[in-house]
Amino acid sequence: RFEGAWIRISVVILAVFLLAVLASGFAMGVQVPGVYQRIDPRTLYDPGSPFANPGLRELAPGKYELYLRAQIWQFAPNEIHIPAGSEVTFYVTSQDVQHGFKIMETNVNMMVLPGQISTLKTRFDTPGTYEFVCHEYCGQLHHTMFGRIIVE
Ligand code: CUA
Structure with missing residues (x-):
């Protein structure tokens, strides 16, 4: 019944x-973090690898891509300046163990794994300092793994 x-x-x-x-x-x-592509961690420093020389690249006015390399226990780069009103696509990978990547006050929150490039896109409209952290426990100095994005 x-x-x-x-x-x-x-x-x-x-x-x-x-x-x-x-x-x-x-x-x-x-957004669901995407796997952009697989990458062999041993090739991160090869000539021509964007992770050998990570950082912000301008694709078009107001459109950027940002390559970030995570490693124990830091991000490279760990301070990034971005013009306000920009749309940024993040490409993040790890050269060693599992890390996390979360930017405060944004929708960017993803795992960072050796062997894959994780990607997410966000806009920075409001000037200010946006801290980012590793939020996956990755060893002794996990808590020292952070950086900031300065939108100006
Ligand atoms: Cu890297 Cu926690």
């Missing part, structure tokens, strides 16, 4: 979950 009611309740719950996912994705700008 109650089976019909339970099925209807289940369908409603699924619909609510689906709406929550769609709302967070489209309305709130939550």
